[in-house]
Amino acid sequence: MKLQELVYELETKMEVTNKQVDETIQIRGLADNTNQIEEGYLFIAIKGFMKDGHTYIQEAIQKGASVIIGEEDLQNEEIPYVQVKNARRALGIISSKYYHHPSRNKTLIGITGTNGKTTTSYLVKHILASLGHSCALFGSIHNIINGVDYPSQHTTPNSLEINRMLADSKDDVVVMEVTSHALTQYRVEGLSYDLALFTNLSHDHLDYHASMEEYFEAKKMLFDLLKSDGIAVINTDDSWGEKLAETLQEEGTSTYRIGEMSGSDFRIVGSNLNPPRVKVQEKNEIAAIHSNMYGTHNMYNVTMAYAAAKVLGSNPAEILRAIQNFEGVKGRFQIMTHHEVNFVIDYAHTPDAIFHCLSTARQGGARKVIHVFGFRGDRDRTKRREMITITSEISDHYILTFDDLNSVSKEDMEEELHHLQNEHGNEKGQIVTDRTKAIKQAMELAEAGDWVLITGKGNEVYQQRYEIPAESDEDMIKNLAYQR
Template sequence: MRITELQLPDDVAVTGPADTAVHGVSHDSRQTQPGWLYAALPGANVHGAQFAAPLITAGVRAVLTDQAGRQLIVEALDGDPAAPEVDELCLLITADPRARLGSIAAQLYGTDPAAPQLLGITGTNGKTTTSYILDGLLTALGRTTGLIGTVATTIAGQTQPAVRTTPEAPELHALFARMRTAEVDTCAMEVSSHALAQHRVDGARFAVAGFTNLSQDHLDFHASMEEYFQTKASLFTPAFSARGVIMLADDYSRRLAATAEVPVATISRASAENPTYLIAEESGPHFTLHTPAGALAARAPLPGSFNVANTALTLALLLESGTELGALAAVSGSFDVTVPGRMEQVNDAAPLAVVDYSHTPDAITQVLGGLSSAGRPLVIVCGAGGDRDPSKRADMGAAAARGADIVIVTDDNPRSEDPAAIRAAVRSGAEAARASGTARATRIEEIPARSEAIIAGVAAAGETGTVLVAGKGHETGQEIAGVVHPFDDREHTRRACASRPSGVPAGRVQD
């Protein structure tokens, strides 16, 4: 495509040869190829234009940037006999190049909202699990699927690890192009608040967007819960979605249902809320979803009442996107799903051991609640991440103490922070809950080394108990002082369980 063929807003000024042809786009200088458009974006510490000169020398002839970026390019090329003159380059200059990147990438890669059909999921907790359940249902329906999220990207059964929950705009639209080539018809995609705020999903439009819940998280990025909510709510506007499905899980979701700018359907367990979809007749993972088209018998493929809600959301997303009730009825009670690091059972006896990504107060509450019918004692091994919202740490400890019999506080990903200070904040919340009489926990320990904490948690659960290792889920590294060390909670938990002598079976999650 030539630059002249792009539909650009009035705030983008084009200088140089506008008939320059470009075959791809990237904001990452390491990925940009000759003949591509390089998006030289201003960053928190460095401007992307500082990396433009070698790319231009190698054959890049089009750059999207701002005035500061243009000046950096001019200075870098000045006097370099191997580099072209600035007026030989096609420069797209705008005050906010990141805000224009998504639309440009969508045009260059030929993004079509109908191919594949996009189903988005946002919310604080449950995005990954819901997207995997949705992908499992789509597969059971015989669809060729795509999946984009925190754990991995999958295209027609081929999987690669994910770098972040929602890719940057050029990567995202390139993925859509690959999905079209692979004849993917439906893509389940997590949509993070960071992605919405940073224009990563610009140029994408969802047939239906789903909302799981909203609770405290990411206040290291968002200035307030109100800003966090408004960012999530922007997904439910005509720019991004045709319609939405909202789980009435909290006051924020009810507010969104009342203010969304696109038509929305609602889901609830309470008939008094007059939801579009009513969850009823629950028995463990089995439930009935009452829909406008009739009743649908279903089974959550993962334990916990919150996974009943996640499954109901996926069913509603499919119905709202045009799937027939009869087709869903044929698969909704029998499909299976495994979600890496989400309520992942890594040992089923002596003790029952579960690894979960839960890293917010609400997520810890929900996961421990889902394990309340499993074997006793219920032990949680948990910590909190460094360089992330510090205001939730004490609340995470309190949630752990309220839901478990034994709490073992340990390091998560301390990153650049003092691990002892993070542990102290988590433990203070647990101790405060016990002091107030609201805690279930009768024992609270602090073991800094995560591997030792997991061993202690398995030992504390014994032959009849349950141990939950919370916080890191699918991650395979632990970041300490800027260094990522190999560490997989699942492998460490398996080894700790295997080192125990065999005994009587532990309790099970009800099925």
């Protein structure tokens, strides 16, 4: 592709403050990482949180880059340089152009919200695949393209990787989890969505966003990327969802509300949590949705997925059959039963998610609820007290332990756990920093009819080494159950 095509695309969509270019240059590829550069590539210098791509420009040139795009005012005589106001946004715009706007030729579904994105995305994919559509998935567990699973490094990849995957995909439909980080960092810039879903918004990522209002505005950005005839499906039982729906309707966006509130387009008019079943009324018709996923939170996920498939024109009876055959998502309220004790592995790492997990165990008839969880290093510390408060109110016993420490030392995290536990002063809780030993202790405390909930990691493998050899929470439970 000629450079002039990419520069023109930038000039029509954003401010180009300076360009020193021979626009007839042929661009053989794009890269924002010097490890990916080949001869004739265009290198986009991104200012990251840890590293500044501008410091790698000389390396990019040495490796064969023929053009540089960046934000700094550089006088470069070696190769053409294009200066822009926002390099992240520029990357999204030119990535989409370079790969011939691949999102335009597919049904693109974006799902955002604090909790429920992963379960809802897998469920939507399952429904549409069951109805005969070839369906890709970009998410926090795997990226699935043309029926092949690839490990996921980020919930939402960067814009260059997304457009590359979209171009490679021969699938009819692409279902994508979209985080607030991805939206504010322009990772989905240049994409056009047919359908956007909002699950909920609750306390999370306030180490990144300055306030809940700012967090909400970030989520709202997804709906600005809808095609002119795009559709929004919103959980309006959530107050932030109600605010979003009102705004979208004022803007003329086709908007469907789901929830128990009167006026919902897909209104929840009845539910049974054991076995899981929810009745949803649309106009004068009521659909009885049977699923294999427990909990009020999954009642909303199921309703959201049903509504999404329905507004895309799918047959209601076929949607219901597909939902009934869905077995759930690994690491999302995954139940493993051993010796009449239910062990639940869940990714829950927010106050709201922990509340729903523990409440579901209570509603499921737990004789006693034992909760094992921790806090991730370098993550939002403001939600930690609330998480302890919730578990102390609902569980019978909780064990604070390590999650991913990231750059935080073991000593600092242990001090934090003791500080929070002492501050709370609740006799229900204890601290066992080794995660494997904490799970083992929970199993030893549990008796027939009890539920043990292990939250925070979900399907993820351990980053730290622990005393008992295990790769994950699931692996740990299997090992202990075998030994018991």
